[in-house]
Amino acid sequence: MKTTWMEIPKSVSIFEVCPRDGLQPEPVFIPTEKKIELVNRLTDAGCTRIEATSFVHPKWVPQMADARAVLAGIRRKPGVTYSALIPNMRGLELAIEAGLDEVVTIVSTSESHNRKNLNCAPEETLRQIEEINRVARQNNVRVRSYIATVFGCPIEGAMPPEKALEFALALESFGAYEVSLGDTTGMASPIQAFEIPLLIKAKLTRASLAVHYHQHEGIEHACNLASLQAGIRVFDGAAGGLGGCPYAPGATGNARTETIVDMFHRMGIDTGIDAAKLRSAGDYAQTLSTLLHMHPETE
DSSP: OOOOOOOOOSBOEEEEOIIIIITTTOSSOOOHHHHHHHHHHHHHTTOOEEEEEEOOOTTTOGGGTTHHHHHHHSOOOTTOEEEEEOSSHHHHHHHHHTTOSEEEEEEESSHHHHHHHHSSOHHHHHHHHHHHHHHHHHTTOEEEEEEESTTOBTTTBOOOHHHHHHHHHHHHHHTOSEEEEEOTTTOOOHHHHHHHHHHHHHHOSSSEEEEEOBOSTTHHHHHHHHHHHTTOOEEEEBGGGOOOOTTSTTOOOBOBHHHHHHHHHHTTOBOSOOHHHHHHHHHHHHHTOSOGGGOGGGO
16 A cells, blocks of 8 residues: 655744844853854854743743843844743843843743742733734744643653644733744653644644654654654754753753754755754854753764
8 A cells, every 4th residue: 555745845944042032041141142152153054043042030941041132242134033032021122122122021831830940820921022022023023932841840740732723822822923832841752743743733823833852862853853844844953952841841852953954854844954064053052052961862
């Protein structure tokens, strides 16, 4: 019996998170000029969507204390979108002052993780995100939204897909142009990576859907492939495979962008990224990390 693949797209979009998600858990402060260099290298490699930093209070994420300086120092290239993660309205104000036209919000399906990450219940975070979207619209700023712990919570365990669907529809109704489904600690299976995005994508009417997997012995790449088959066309990754949530027990690095891009290129799918320059940027990112020994998958 002959079997065939689903229709393979001609291109996909890569959302690069290393400068923020990749560096945020590092315990030793990375000099601002090196963060700027990383963003510039990713830009030169052809990355057109870069999460450059976050406007989180330095008390909670000390590594991001230089957010304004990083954004002031990078070489902004026309056609490249630079964004910052924001936890609240104050973060939005700082992002607007920094001249950004895109911000990223986050909410967890898990109450335990959301309280650790944002110090409130998910429902309160959603109310804040609704207000962020309202003010962002007034300032011509687009909002992208993460949903964390979609595929499982390291504290509470399995999470119902219906909760992620509920949150995705709420975020779309607030005005998010894109929703990214986060794996958080590498708990996703390829079956989940197919079924959950397929469920949510079928219900969204305006927002696009992305996936954001974390490492677990290479399974993250099987998950990206499964999500591709589910119709996902936007994939988050971190150069060098760095990162992880500081408030998620057992958090591992992000899916490595170099491997994601190489996989798609071998399949004949264009990413718009120069693979050699991306590998160089990833190698540079790894020189900034003191946590690599904790994440053997990135070595």
